[in-house]
Amino acid sequence: MTRPNISFEFFPPKSLAASFRLWDTVQALAPFDPGFVSVTYGAGGTTRKLTHEAVTTIGKTTGLDVAAHLTCVEASRAETLAIARTYAKAGVRDLVALRGDMPGGGAFEARDDGFASSVELIEGLSGAGEFNIRVGAYPETHPESVDMAQNISWLKRKFEAGATSAITQFFFEADTFFRFRDACQAAGIDGDRIIPGILPIENWQGARKFAQGCGTIIPADIAHAFDNAARDDCHELLALAQCSELCSDLLDGGVNDLHFYTLNTPNLTRDTCRALGIEPHVSLQNVA
Template sequence: MTTPEISFEFFPPQSLAASFRLWDTVQTLAPLEPRFVSVTYGAGGTTRELTRDAVSTLHNSSGLSVAAHLTCVNASRQETLEIADGFAKAGVKDIVALRGDPPKGQDQFVPHPDGFANSVELIEALASTGKFGIRVGAYPDKHPEAQDFAADIDWLKAKLDAGADEALTQFFFEAETFFRFRDACAKAGIDKPIVPGILPIENWKGARNFARRCGTHIPVWVENAFEKAVRDDREDLLATALCTELCSDLIDGGVDKLHFYTLNRPELTRDVCFALGITPKAELQNVA
C-alpha cells in the first residue's frame, strides 16, 4: 500500500486548558511530517482573533506549514483582506477560503453590507494578491443549501476556476462516496486536486449530530456498529478500525493525500496514521 501525504486541521483554543491541549496535539502529530496544518474559524467568525493568534504561534514555533482559515462572515471586504494581509506579513502563505457558517442563532448566511457575497468573490480577491496558495471546501454529499448534487459540483468548479489550487472535502463514512464525487468532478472538467477529509470519530454522538447538520450521509451499518460499540465500551477500537479501513480503501482507489479533522484530540488520528504506515520522522522543534 502506498503511503499517502497527510495534513491536519486544528481549531483555535478558547481557554488556557485548550491552549495546552492544542500544543499537545501539535507535539503528537508534527513528527508525522504533515504537508500542512490548518486552523479553523468559529461559526460567524467568532474566533477570528484566536485563529490569527494560533496561526501565528504555530507558524513561528512549530516549524510546520500553516494554513489559515478565512471566511466572509461578519466582516467587510476591507477587513477580510486586512486579515489576509496580516497573515501574509506573518509569513503564512496558505489560506483555506470559505464562505463560513452563519452566526449562532441565524439559519442562513447573510453577507455583510460591504463584504464578500460568497466564497467565489473571496477567492478571486485573494488570488489577485498573488500572496497565497488557496484551498477550498468540497462536499461529497450534497451541501444542505445546494439545490442538488450537480449544483455542488458546479460551485466547486467555480471556486477552483476563481483561483483556488486544491479542495478539501467534508468528511464521509464510505470510500465509494468519495469515488463517486471524484468521478463527477472529473466529468465536469475539474482537474485540480481534491483531497478527502477524514474524521476519526472520538465521540459518536457528536459526530452523528455534526453529520446530520452538514448533510453527510450516515449508512445504517455505521449507525448500528457505533451504537453497539458504545454499549460495549469499544467505541475507540471501532473508530480506529473503521477509519483505518476507510483510508486504506481510499489509498487503494488512487488517493495519495488525506486531510484529518483532529478536533484537537490527536490520539485516534495518530493511531490511524501508524496503521497506514505513517510513522514519526522527527521531533517537534523546541520553543525558545
C-alpha cells in the same frame, strides 16, 4: 504502498486548558511530517484573533506550513483583505477560503460591503497574488444546493476563481468520495486537486450530530456498529478499525492526500497514521 500526503486540522483554543490541549495535539502529530496543517475560524469570525494567534504560534514553534481559515461573514471586503495581508506579513501563504456560517446559525447574509460568496472571496484573495488558496467541497450535496450538479458547478467556479485545491467534508464510505471525484472529473475538475477530509470518530454522539448538521449520510451498518460499541465499551477499537479501513480504501483507489479533522484530540489520528504505515520522524515521547 507509497506514503500518502497527510495534513491535519486544528481549532483555536478559547481557554487556558484548551490551549494546552491544542499544543499537546500539535506536538503529538507534528512528527508525522504533515504537508500542512490548518486552523479553523469560528462562526461569524468569533475566533478571528484566536485563529491568527494559533496560526502564527504553530508556524513559529514547529516550522510547519499553516493554513489559516478565512470567511466572508460579518466583515467588509477591506477588513477581510486586511486580515489576509496580516497573514502574508507573518509569512503565512496558505489560506482556506470559505463562505462561513452565521453566528447562532441561520441563513447566510452578506454585508453590503462584504464578499457575498466564497467565489467572490477567492477572487479577491487571488487578486492579491500571494496565496495558495484551498477551499471546501461536499462529496454529498451541500445542504443549500439543489442537487449534486449544482454542488459540483459551484466547486468548479471556485477553481476558476483561483483555488488550488479543495478539502471535502467528512464522509463514512470511500465510494462516496470516489463517486464525487468521478463526477468532478466529468465536469472538468482535476480529481487530484480534491483532498478527502477524514473525521476520526473520537466521540460517536458528536460525530452523529455533526453529520446531521452538514448533510453527511450515516450508513445504517456504521450507526448500528457504533451504537453497539458504545454499549459494549469497545468504541476505541471500532473507531480505529473504521478510520483505518476508510483511509486504506481511499489509498487503494488512487487517493494521494488525506486531511484529518483532529478536533484537537490526537490519539485516533495518530493511531490511524501508524496503522497505515506512516511513522513519526522522531519519538512521540520526546515531544509529548
